[in-house]
Amino acid sequence: MPELPEVETIARTLAGEVESRLILGVDVLDQSAIVPDLDAFRALVLGRRIARVDRRGKLLLLHLQAGGGKDGGTIAVHLRMTGRVLALPSTKEPADADALSAHRPRVILTLSDRGQGGMFLLFADVRRFGRMHAFAPGVGPGSIDCWPFYRDLGPEPLLLSAQDFRACLAPSGQSSGKKSRARIKALLLNQGVIAGIGNIYADEALFRAGIRPDAVAGGLSVRRLDRLFAAIRSVLTQAIAENGSSIRDYRDAHGDAGAFQNHFRAYGRGGEKCLDCGAVMRSMRVAGRTSTFCPHCQTS
DNA sequence: ACGGATTCCTGATGGC
DNA sequence: TGCCATCAGGAATCCG
Numbered sequence: 001m002p003e004l005p006e007v008e009t010i011a012r013t014l015a016g017e018v019e020s021r022l023i024l025g026v027d028v029l030d031q032s033a034i035v036p037d038l039d040a041f042r043a044l045v046l047g048r049r050i051a052r053v054d055r056r057g058k059l060l061l062l063h064l065q066a067g068g069g070k071d072g073g074t075i076a077v078h079l080r081m082t083g084r085v086l087a088l089p090s091t092k093e094p095a096d097a098d099a100l101s102a103h104r105p106r107v108i109l110t111l112s113d114r115g116q117g118g119m120f121l122l123f124a125d126v127r128r129f130g131r132m133h134a135f136a137p138g139v140g141p142g143s144i145d146c147w148p149f150y151r152d153l154g155p156e157p158l159l160l161s162a163q164d165f166r167a168c169l170a171p172s173g174q175s176s177g178k179k180s181r182a183r184i185k186a187l188l189l190n191q192g193v194i195a196g197i198g199n200i201y202a203d204e205a206l207f208r209a210g211i212r213p214d215a216v217a218g219g220l221s222v223r224r225l226d227r228l229f230a231a232i233r234s235v236l237t238q239a240i241a242e243n244g245s246s247i248r249d250y251r252d253a254h255g256d257a258g259a260f261q262n263h264f265r266a267y268g269r270g271g272e273k274c275l276d277c278g279a280v281m282r283s284m285r286v287a288g289r290t291s292t293f294c295p296h297c298q299t300s
Numbered sequence: 301a302c303g304g305a306t307t308c309c310t311g312a313t314g315g316c
Numbered sequence: 317t318g319c320c321a322t323c324a325g326g327a328a329t330c331c332g
Contacts, residue, residue, distance in 0.1 A: 127309050
């Protein structure tokens with residue numbers, strides 16, 4: 001599933017292929033893939049230039065430019081489970097059509113020639129959970145800054161101090177004085193608390209920090225939270241260096257798989273032996289997700 | 301108000 | 317071999 005390292009890898013591999021190109025064509029093969037509706041989406045992106053590609057949390061962001069270099073709004077792609085964004089060079093041959101449809105695209109953007117031939121940007125997604133959102137420039141209704149999911153995203157884990165990490169896990173507005181019973185894994189998966197962590201990297205970070213996924217976050221010591229923060233940074237950094245984790249569907253913009261799945265120590269290892277102590281790894285459901293941990297190495 | 305459960309989707313997988 | 321139930325999960329939404 002595309003989490004922070006996967007989306008970062010897609011952004012990096014996509015940037016070199018599409019930056020500075022104009023969007024000349026918008027083909028929507030599945031209208032449920034886009035927000036807003038077809039006419040509005042087309043009006044927001046057609047003729048715009050892709051100025052820059054980057055990422056915020058698990059969102060892939062295409063920053064657009066209008067005529068005269070003015071802000072042209074943003075395309076935000078959320079890949080959810082099985083989404084892919086691919087850059088495919090145009091060959092100007094009739095075979096192009098077959099090559100594109102083999103990827104089962106939901107949306108195809110036809111991009112301008114930059115001197116080395118044209119390019120297609122494909123959004124494909126077998127499970128159809130993902131979305132491609134188009135936003136108007138500036139702030140105000142219809143701009144990305146007013147999209148609640150984007151506006152309320154928590155901080156980037158790789159641009160955060162240990163102290164700020166502890167602060168964002170602390171329950172906000174505890175006016176009643178009641179202690180939160182939220183599980184640590186539920187908080188890590190909550191994009192409004194911290195952005196970009198999904199099931200894979202939550203399990204991997206908790207394993208490396210020696211903390212059970214069902215531990216109550218409010219009961220963890222400062223020392224253990226600092227250890228968790230270090231584990232999150234370490235696992236995300238390593239995963240980016242390995243171009244992400246490809247379990248089944250994930251590919252970068254060139255269609256290449258990542259390699260961090262070969263370094264999993266917790267995710268998907270239920271019933272197998274712990275690589276640290278040899279105990280049998282357990283799986284349980286926490287925050288609605290399968291969560292795998294070592295009952296010996298990880299504690300509440 | 302908080303936190304858990306459900307829903308949306310389709311392909312892979314396992315049991316019989 | 318074929319069929320059917322089960323599972324995977326991010327985030328919106330529903331519910332106790």
